[in-house]
Structures are given as structure tokens and as C-alpha cells.
Amino acid sequence: MKLYSIDTGNFKLDGGAMFGVVPKSFWQKWMPADENNLCSWKMRCLLIEQGKRLTLVDTGMGNKQDPKWQSYYYRHGSGDLIQGIRNVGFSEDDITDVILSHLHFDHCGGAVEWNNTKTYYKTTFKNARYWTHSTHFDWAIQPNLREKATFFKENILPIQEAGQLYFIDKDAHQFEDIDFLLADGHTEKMIMPKITYQEKTLLFVADTIPSHAHIPVPYVMGYDIRPLQTMEEKQSILQKAAAQEWSLFFDHDPLYDCATVIETEKGFKVQNLHQLYEI
Structure with a gap:
């Protein structure tokens, strides 16, 4: 097995929204905000090479939304999903599986793209099986009022229409050395792949802990549907x-x-911040 970190670019979100009720005076030392109280965040994906199987976890927000919509999120950085895959020696056609931790736009938008003439949507990875949780899929296509603005049908339905949609809760046994933890605080049935790699464990923690600044247990996002x-x-x-x-x-x-953590009398702390290749 080989693991690759794929940078799909950065975007900005309100610091208060990202840290909920935690005061800015606490979180800004880790995540400084600009004059509009916006913090810069990465959209990072994980590529897993296992023999002939090439699994991508999440896809970033993609590029198909119009420029006005993109401007709301201040897209920046040099990262790009397809170029990132090519930079580590593969092409989009090599991807055999795409695991979508959840279907919020910044995690699944790159799963679907325009055709060359922008007349219809198509799946970005034509040879891949796309995996989500069946309960979460139903949750996303019939969204509640709180999450409606982050579930886009054009990110989701083309996968089903192409016959490439599969459900982790029904066929998860097909993945070797990958288990799946589920979380319901951020959204219903979010998937967190737990990977056994070189006798170590790597957890794609998704939006339960989006950054190292969110390690303290009370530091939860205002976007979470069930913060407790x-x-x-x-x-x-x-x-x-x-x-x-x-x-x-x-x-x-x-x-x-990545990070490893320790438990202290004052709670959990970062032990070591590192890049994926340093594991």
C-alpha cells in the first residue's frame, strides 16, 4: 500500500462558523483570520494505492460552479484535483474507487464535472465505483433546511444516473485494510476511513476534526447539525x-x-504535526 496527499486548493470560511461558540481570542493563535474574519482552509484528499486498486477519498469542491458562486469562497492556492493525481503518477482514468466521506459540496464537488461543451454533467472518474452511505445519500437528496445550501444535486445525482453509485454499509467488506467509522454530529452518517498502513493506523477524520486547531473537544464547527x-x-x-x-x-x-495526539490532565493536545509522507 502507498498513500498520497492530494491538494485540491484552498477556500475561505468564516472563523466563527468554523469554531462555533469558541471565542476568536482562543482560536486565532492557531488559525489567524483576515480583515473579514475569514480563515483559509485546505481541501485535502487522500489517494490509496493497493495493487491494481486506486482509491480516492473525497474530491474537493471541483470547478463546475459559476465564477460568482466560486467568489463567495475565495478560491485560492495552486492545488487541483486532477493535476494532483497526475503529479503522483496516475490519471483520472486509473481511479477504481471514490469514497465520499459525505456529500457537502467541498468534499464531493470534484466527483462530477461538465462535459466539454457544458451541456451536461458527467462523472469525473469514469472507471470508478463511488461510495457513500445509503442513509447519508437519502439525507442529501432530501436535505433539511440547515444543510440545504451545501447539498447540490448536480454533485450527487449524476453519479447515480451513471450507475456508479455504491453504498459502504452494504459492501464495505470489499476493502482490504480499510475499516469505516461513522459519525452523526457533523452530518448524518459521515464516513471516516480507518486505514492500516505499515502496521500503523491512519484515520481520515473528515469534518469531525477538520484541522489540528480543532483537537480540543469543545472546538466544534457551527456547521455541525448535532454539536454535542x-x-x-x-x-x-x-x-x-x-x-x-x-x-x-x-x-x-x-x-x-496529519497529527498524533496525547491525553493530558487538561485534555487532548497535539503531540506531533507532520505530513503524510513522514508516517
């Missing part, structure tokens, strides 16, 4: 990560791919 449950899920994950020396892979940390 997110705190419980974080507590459980961090206890296991500290005890078993897991590496946590962050999807939104602007600087670091």
Missing part, C-alpha cells in the same frame, strides 16, 4: 488515537496533513 454529538464522537476518537498512536489525517488543515 460531535463532541462525544471526538472524545471517543481522540481517546483511541492517543492510546493506540493513530495518525489523524485532516481534510481542511491549511498546513499539515
